[in-house]
Amino acid sequence: MISNKLTENTPKLEKATTVSRRRIRICHECDLVLALPALKNGEKADCPRCTHTLVRRQRNAAERSFALALASVIMLGLSLSFPFLGFSVKGIGNGIELSQTASTLVGFHQPLVAICVLLTVLVLPFLYLSALSWLCIGILQGKLLPHSRLIARTLAYVTPWMMVDVFVIGTLVSLIKIVGMAEVELGLSFWTLCGYALLLLLTTQSVDRDWLWQAIDSEPKAPEGIILGQSGAPQGLVGCHTCGLVNKIVAKGRCRRCEEPLHPYKGPNTQATLALLVAALIMYLPANLYPIMITTSLGSTEPSTILKGVLLFFQSGDWPIAVIIFTASILVPVGKMLALLWLCWVVHQQQQQPLNRLKKVRLYRVTEFIGRWSMVDVFVVAIMVALIRTGSLMSIAPGPAALAFTAVVILTMWAAILFDPRSIWQPTPAVPNNELPSSLPKENHHV
Ligand SMILES: [Zn+2]
Ligand SMILES: [Zn+2]
Structure with missing residues (x-):
């Protein structure tokens, strides 16, 4: 992955005034208004003030995400179809399947913990992978499938709660605990679970929200009179947390493109x-x-x-x-x-x-x-x-x-x-001129 940190290797625009109002973004983590440089596949753009990654371009993004999501679902299906772990002490043994790690807890009057295990390891990842495949099929066909916008909006809410990789580490710790007291047998499902965890990780990393929303819906122009290199809130602007579009702050406002509620910065609220x-x-x-x-x-x-x-x-x-x-x-x-x-x-x-x-x-x-x-x-x-x-x-x-x-x-x-x-x-520090990307004007500039 080539890092394009905006401060280096960014293609110089001939004139600052040529900054397209369709390439303006507001950093989610520091509220800096900036213009994206033209990015090649494999490049990413980081915020020059807080280093947050704004966009990450992938080669054949739709094909890649779809292939990874499909492979993850197959691995998940295999993980549920074969024995997971087995153990035996003096000939008396027991074997389990993956789904039993959640269902057994119900028998011990821990239904809430069982639901958490079920959701974080199986249900939410499956919903995420199905939703992503649904979106990719529509994008690859050139005609979006029904409810694609609603599905794309929910993806970001699901991502933090998928924990298959943590579950794999939990399995390894459990194995080490049990090895001392019994003979342990790894089922085929254990190996497919490791593959499922790895593929799910690659799938989530392959999704660039900026690309996804451009593929779903064309980008409306950002409002006029934007000053680059300064914070968005004092200019009455807010960046959509879901699709990245720059919107004007209005009471109970929703994004013009994805219709998600906007969250303008209104001072520290903890x-x-x-x-x-x-x-x-x-x-x-x-x-x-x-x-x-x-x-x-x-x-x-x-x-x-x-x-x-x-x-x-x-x-x-x-x-x-x-x-x-x-x-x-x-x-x-x-x-x-x-x-x-x-x-x-x-x-x-x-x-x-x-x-x-x-x-x-x-x-x-x-x-x-x-x-x-x-x-x-x-x-x-x-x-x-x-x-x-x-x-x-x-x-x-x-x-x-x-x-x-x-x-x-x-x-x-x-x-x-x-x-x-x-x-x-906040209060917003001015960005030193030498830290601004070359595509940005060196002084406050209206677009
Ligand atoms: Zn930032
Ligand atoms: Zn939006």
Whole structure:
């Protein structure tokens, strides 16, 4: 992938006044108004102020996304058709299929955790892949299939909640846990699951929203009198979070192209993020105080909290797995909540803070990226419970902390999604002239 950072290798426009009003974008993360350069396949354009990737051009985008989505669906179908994992102790064994990792939890009175596993690993990815295939077929035929616009609008809402890659890591952790106490057998479904996770990742990366919306609907011109190189909100402009089109700010406004509600920047608003963080902090207490798994072995019942599970791994010398569980279950949720709380506080401060704006926005991106990996512990519980159901030698049941911890992960992810990174850049710093892309005028310029 060739990086086209706007500041370098951008084709120079002969005159600044030739900037097309169909190539103007507003960065979602810092609200900077800029003009996209002409991009070749394989190139991407990053925001010169906050480095957020604005567009990423793919070669044969529709064919590529369709092929990857189709391959992912086939892998998903195979993963559901064959045995997933098997284990046996002294000849007494048990084998499970992938769907049983969710359905077994229902039998242990954990329907909400079961729904979360089902949604994040099977249902949402399947809906996403079907929706993308639907769109690509229409685009390739040159005639959109029914409801394509509505489907394209929902894609972005589904993406953060697909966690097949995290589930694969959860499976590996479960295997390491079980290897010490039983013989484990990997079914064909385990290998197809790995393929499904990889293909799903490639599929989501192949979708460039900017390209997708240009293929679905032609782009209306941006409003007149736009000043490039400055923030959009003071000019009464807002970039659509779904299709990228520049719109004028009006009360309860919707995008002119995709009809999604617009979210203009109106100053730092951290109430929703803080409310969700407080809820997550409250749920974090039962998540750690109550047992997450209850193991019954040879008549003795042993409840195990998250911290106890980590300590057991350390004591038995499995420190790499202890480090993974400690990072995913303790370090990441706590670090994420503290980072978001700090960002919520810092955007209301006027004076100079220890971190500059770029470092703050990077901290935000890290919290947004790592949040979903905390689900590893929930998936480990789901897999262990399904695999070692009530048996004569040993049984594992989910504890009350499983639901509380799932709630912590979802609430913190939601809090991060609702945090508006544009507030990090306010009051807006002027972009130094030497940092503006060559396609932009060196002084404030009206288009
Ligand atoms: Zn930006
Ligand atoms: Zn839009």
